Amino acid sequence: MNKKLNIYINYLIFLVAIIICYFNVIKNPQIYYDDFINVFNYNLLGNGFNIHSLINAITFHQGGYRPLSYLSFYLNHYIFNGQLHSFIIINVLIHFFNTMIFYHIALKLTKNKEISFFSALFWAVSPVNLFGVTYIVQRMTSLMAFFGGIGTLYYLKWEENREFKNLVLAIFFVILSTLSKESGILFIGFFLLHYYLKNGSKKDIIVVYITGGLFLIFLYFFSKNFFAVTFIRRGFSPFERFFTELRILILYIQNIFLPLQNKIYLFADIIHSKSLFTPISTLFSLILLLALVLISYLAINKDKIIALGILSFFLFHSIESTFLPLYFMFFHRNYIASFFIILAFIKLLSYLKPKFRNVIVIILIVNAMWVTVVHNMKWTFKPYYTKKNYESYKNSIVAKTNYALELEKEGKLKDALNLYLKLLKTPNRTVPFLGTVRILKKLGFNKEVIAIGKLYPHKEFALLKLMAQAYADINNISKAKKYFQKSLSDYFTPKNFLTYIAFLYENRLYDEVIFETEKFLPQLEKFTTNNILFDKIYNNKNINTKIFLLNIDCKIRLNLPINKDITLLKKSGIYNKKIENLINAIKDIKNQNYIKALKELNSIKIANIYNDLEFFIFVKKIALTLCIYDRTGEDYKFKQLIKKYSKNNVIYNNLWKELDNCY
Numbered sequence: 001m002n003k004k005l006n007i008y009i010n011y012l013i014f015l016v017a018i019i020i021c022y023f024n025v026i027k028n029p030q031i032y033y034d035d036f037i038n039v040f041n042y043n044l045l046g047n048g049f050n051i052h053s054l055i056n057a058i059t060f061h062q063g064g065y066r067p068l069s070y071l072s073f074y075l076n077h078y079i080f081n082g083q084l085h086s087f088i089i090i091n092v093l094i095h096f097f098n099t100m101i102f103y104h105i106a107l108k109l110t111k112n113k114e115i116s117f118f119s120a121l122f123w124a125v126s127p128v129n130l131f132g133v134t135y136i137v138q139r140m141t142s143l144m145a146f147f148g149g150i151g152t153l154y155y156l157k158w159e160e161n162r163e164f165k166n167l168v169l170a171i172f173f174v175i176l177s178t179l180s181k182e183s184g185i186l187f188i189g190f191f192l193l194h195y196y197l198k199n200g201s202k203k204d205i206i207v208v209y210i211t212g213g214l215f216l217i218f219l220y221f222f223s224k225n226f227f228a229v230t231f232i233r234r235g236f237s238p239f240e241r242f243f244t245e246l247r248i249l250i251l252y253i254q255n256i257f258l259p260l261q262n263k264i265y266l267f268a269d270i271i272h273s274k275s276l277f278t279p280i281s282t283l284f285s286l287i288l289l290l291a292l293v294l295i296s297y298l299a300i301n302k303d304k305i306i307a308l309g310i311l312s313f314f315l316f317h318s319i320e321s322t323f324l325p326l327y328f329m330f331f332h333r334n335y336i337a338s339f340f341i342i343l344a345f346i347k348l349l350s351y352l353k354p355k356f357r358n359v360i361v362i363i364l365i366v367n368a369m370w371v372t373v374v375h376n377m378k379w380t381f382k383p384y385y386t387k388k389n390y391e392s393y394k395n396s397i398v399a400k401t402n403y404a405l406e407l408e409k410e411g412k413l414k415d416a417l418n419l420y421l422k423l424l425k426t427p428n429r430t431v432p433f434l435g436t437v438r439i440l441k442k443l444g445f446n447k448e449v450i451a452i453g454k455l456y457p458h459k460e461f462a463l464l465k466l467m468a469q470a471y472a473d474i475n476n477i478s479k480a481k482k483y484f485q486k487s488l489s490d491y492f493t494p495k496n497f498l499t500y501i502a503f504l505y506e507n508r509l510y511d512e513v514i515f516e517t518e519k520f521l522p523q524l525e526k527f528t529t530n531n532i533l534f535d536k537i538y539n540n541k542n543i544n545t546k547i548f549l550l551n552i553d554c555k556i557r558l559n560l561p562i563n564k565d566i567t568l569l570k571k572s573g574i575y576n577k578k579i580e581n582l583i584n585a586i587k588d589i590k591n592q593n594y595i596k597a598l599k600e601l602n603s604i605k606i607a608n609i610y611n612d613l614e615f616f617i618f619v620k621k622i623a624l625t626l627c628i629y630d631r632t633g634e635d636y637k638f639k640q641l642i643k644k645y646s647k648n649n650v651i652y653n654n655l656w657k658e659l660d661n662c663y
Contacts (some may be wrong), residue, residue: 269396309344461491623658
């Protein structure tokens with residue numbers, strides 16, 4: 001068969017396998033956890049596509065300087081207007097390109113088409129790599145692999161012909177890899193490792209192993225001296241992390257070759273090792289890993305690819321899976337490392353009889369595909385996935401926290417509270433503490449919320465807001481205002497601001513609603529965007545519309561002009577006939593033109609009561625109708641309308657809040 005045609009057929013097989021694995025995620029993409037902080041962040045959007053917002057995206061950082069990754073998210077927002085599917089499709093395409101790149105790396109290293117094909121295909125469908133695709137933020141990892149892989153091809157080309165430009169290009173792409181994620185610098189280590197294994201003497205090779213040991217010693221002292229506070233906050237020492245990572249590396253290797261459905265989750269964790277003997281599996285893990293290192297050394301004379309694959313696995317884990325005080329375990333850390341150990345394994349199998357070897361490889365690949373497909377089916381339903389993640393990794397603080405948040409969202413307050421109370425014993429207490437206070441607030445323990453808030457030294461916006469709401473519930477208006485304002489000064493969002501002015505409105509402080517809205521108007525406008533995905537996530541268009549409607553309501557009550565506010569509503573992009581009729585009805589009621597007001601209200605048709613803005617307009621419509629019946633003495637109609645909605649607690653409670661402000 002034509003050589004090029006054979007390569008293109010392999011590409012097609014890679015593409016089909018990847019689409020099968022990720023079809024569910026492409027069809028129904030989800031946003032998880034760190035995606036919010038890193039991908040869907042207003043700092044990445046700015047005001048339109050311009051040089052200022054471009055620079056802002058490149059200089060933005062959240063826990064690390066990764067300008068190329070953030071630039072890719074920024075371009076994703078603008079080119080595709082924030083369509084969520086575009087993020088996943090691009091991640092899948094990058095993974096496909098990476099498969100082709102690593103296939104060619106394997107070809108250059110092994111000069112064997114079959115080994116290269118099976119290594120790349122196994123890697124492409126491996127569930128340990130799926131978080132580099134499905135978890136949007138981990139485009140950082142796949143981009144690092146993309147640029148680093150291209151750099152590796154240029155390095156291997158330099159090895160063949162010693163043309164200086166190839167070495168320059170190799171280093172250039174490693175720089176791009178490092179600017180995608182800091183671990184990209186390890187590709188330089190890979191170049192050196194490959195060079196000395198291929199060209200070095202026995203003495204040089206021994207130096208390679210000694211250098212690896214010295215690098216670990218350097219990482220220990222670097223971590224100990226520069227991250228002392230982080231270790232205290234995270235609740236483990238440098239050695240405890242290193243010992244724990246020994247067990248985690250074995251778990252990674254197991255799930256690379258024999259993955260289990262109940263083990264592949266976003267937030268995976270194990271009880272950390274207190275010493276080399278606690279638990280005893282730490283010692284066994286060390287013995288197994290040292291055996292792998294020994295195998296790599298013994299394989300150098302027989303088969304350098306096996307040695308290179310094993311040592312490269314350790315090399316690409318050396319930063320994230322040794323002493324640095326990062327979270328213990330994430331499967332995406334295997335994205336590059338897994339390829340090299342898969343390559344070593346497939347190369348080892350090449351010494352078996354072809355039929356036996358191919359059966360083993362095909363079984364492993366089919367199993368890996370199956371686990372990836374099943375995982376991605378679960379991934380598309382976030383509440384179910386969060387529950388299963390917690391059930392599989394109950395020691396994971398993050399998995400437990402996310403499940404508690406999900407339970408709270410579902411209204412299972414007792415179960416959520418039990419988890420929050422358990423989490424209060426862990427080093428990361430902020431989220432469970434706020435969750436506990438939030439549930440106490442929902443259960444009506446307002447005085448307890450205030451007392452806890454006063455005792456807590458670090459009063460961030462969420463706690464300040466809860467204290468404000470607790471004061472509001474016990475009718476301490478001045479204290480409620482004070483804490484709402486503190487909360488907004490600490491962290492402003494339209495949602496927090498709406499809570500504040502809704503409180504002012506409910507307490508008939510109409511002039512203050514107007515004053516505060518005017519005061520915070522510039523900040524509200526910063527959150528106005530035409531990006532579809534941002535609106536879906538943060539709902540700021542709907543929230544701003546509700547703020548402007550409350551402001552207009554207050555101005556009508558105080559006989560103030562509303563032309564400027566109508567302009568702002570139109571600018572928000574949601575001004576429509578329903579909103580126009582609602583405003584006209586408020587004006588008519590103010591002017592005691594009840595027949596016209598009823599006509600305006602009856603013309604408002606609600607399409608979707610589950611949309612929060614539609615629900616807001618619906619409650620306003622019913623409350624204003626009740627207000628008219630009350631004013632005109634139509635008691636029967638008033639009682640019938642109240643009776644109609646009395647069985648729905650959400651509507652009923654909101655109606656009475658509105659009726660307290662009846663004109």
